[in-house]
Amino acid sequence: xxxxxxxxxxxxxxxxxxxxxxxxxxxxxxxxxxxxxxxxxxxxxxxxxxxxxxxxxxxxxxxxxxxxxxxxxxxxxxxxxxxxxxxxxxxxxxxxxxxxxxxxxxxxxxxxxxxxxxxxxxxxxxxxxxxxxxxxxxxxxxxxxxxxxxxxxxxxxxxxxxxxxxxxxxxxxxxxxxxxxxxxxxxxxxxxxxxxxxxxxxxxxxxxxxxxxxxxxxxxxxxxxxxxxxxxxxxxxxxxxxxxxxxxxxxxxxxxxxxxxxxxxxxxxxxxxxxxxxxxxxxxxxxxxxxxxxxxxxxxxxxxxxxxxxxxxxxxxxxxxxxxxxxxxxxxxxxxxxxxxxxxxxxxxxxxxxxxxxxxxxxxxxxxxxxx
Ligand code: SF4
Numbered sequence: 001x002x003x004x005x006x007x008x009x010x011x012x013x014x015x016x017x018x019x020x021x022x023x024x025x026x027x028x029x030x031x032x033x034x035x036x037x038x039x040x041x042x043x044x045x046x047x048x049x050x051x052x053x054x055x056x057x058x059x060x061x062x063x064x065x066x067x068x069x070x071x072x073x074x075x076x077x078x079x080x081x082x083x084x085x086x087x088x089x090x091x092x093x094x095x096x097x098x099x100x101x102x103x104x105x106x107x108x109x110x111x112x113x114x115x116x117x118x119x120x121x122x123x124x125x126x127x128x129x130x131x132x133x134x135x136x137x138x139x140x141x142x143x144x145x146x147x148x149x150x151x152x153x154x155x156x157x158x159x160x161x162x163x164x165x166x167x168x169x170x171x172x173x174x175x176x177x178x179x180x181x182x183x184x185x186x187x188x189x190x191x192x193x194x195x196x197x198x199x200x201x202x203x204x205x206x207x208x209x210x211x212x213x214x215x216x217x218x219x220x221x222x223x224x225x226x227x228x229x230x231x232x233x234x235x236x237x238x239x240x241x242x243x244x245x246x247x248x249x250x251x252x253x254x255x256x257x258x259x260x261x262x263x264x265x266x267x268x269x270x271x272x273x274x275x276x277x278x279x280x281x282x283x284x285x286x287x288x289x290x291x292x293x294x295x296x297x298x299x300x301x302x303x304x305x306x307x308x309x310x311x312x313x314x315x316x317x318x319x320x321x322x323x324x325x326x327x328x329x330x331x332x333x334x335x336x337x338x339x340x341x342x343x344x345x346x347x348x349x350x351x352x353x354x355x356x357x358x359x360x361x362x363x364x365x366x367x368x369x370x371x372x
Contacts, residue, residue, distance in 0.1 A: 139187025
């Protein structure tokens with residue numbers, strides 16, 4: 001079988017098995033770039049929800065670029081990997097300023113955008129502009145490792161480039177988008193990690209690992225990442241006027257720019273906070289009279305970290321008057337400034353609490369508290 005015949009066989013198979021996900025049915029480069037960003041490390045069902053939500057809220061590149069980072073983070077809430085949302089927003093602004101408000105149509109220009117790596121550049125290039133470049137995601141990597149019978153570590157630039165060159169040798173230049181989708185679909189439904197169904201595979205007649213009967217050794221198993229363990233203790237403190245204290249996370253750590261409750265990060269699992277002083281919040285009032293009560297626990301596994309989260313609650317009555325919270329009837333923006341403390345902790349009403357982007361664990365906990 002020639003390369004040409006192989007391409008025909010794979011594309012015919014794809015024509016019979018293709019999915020009608022909305023991002024497969026559009027040729028709008030903005031919608032395609034958005035879908036590729038949202039779908040990274042995301043299940044299809046979740047991706048569908050967020051894709052539609054984002055297109056409803058930001059129907060054009062210009063509307064996304066004009067939004068604030070907080071607006072974008074608020075829409076992204078629950079999807080995780082929040083740095084992706086920040087880079088999505090930054091890339092939209094770059095495209096408005098440097099590409100006349102359009103998603104660029106070359107691989108080099110795509111790769112130069114914030115948050116766009118080799119995979120996304122190839123995917124957007126192939127799906128939106130018909131560029132013959134293979135978008136090597138996990139599924140395609142597995143399929144091609146077996147097909148070419150090669151072990152490649154995609155984390156190493158040289159090896160990734162070698163795989164890209166090999167992959168681009170067999171891509172269909174007539175239908176590169178469909179070719180990519182076909183390989184992804186083969187990887188997700190036939191050439192699966194543990195139970196590949198080679199006898200159903202349109203690549204079988206030329207697949208080297210199959211012909212050598214050595215499929216399961218390919219590709220190399222992923223190296224296990226050692227997770228860094230962290231212990232977070234959050235305080236849900238509500239003052240006598242029903243406002244809750246929050247702070248914004250800084251740069252250089254997870255959840256950059258998102259909001260959270262006052263936090264103590266402990267160095268081990270043994271630590272338990274007992275008073276407002278532990279959160280360095282004694283300026284909020286006579287803390288000796290109040291003991292925060294443990295009211296929830298959660299564990300979150302991020303790509304490189306495992307977070308053990310404990311939530312404490314404290315409702316302050318009339319006796320506990322935060323020093324800076326005397327004037328309650330001023331507007332929100334004013335209140336936000338006036339109620340900031342040196343530590344960055346601010347008092348906000350429940351209405352404004354709902355507007356702010358929080359990591360998903362905090363959002364769930366806060367919503368539960370607010371419902372009570
Ligand atoms: S023949 Fe088997 S191992 Fe080769 S690509 Fe198809 S499913 Fe994967």
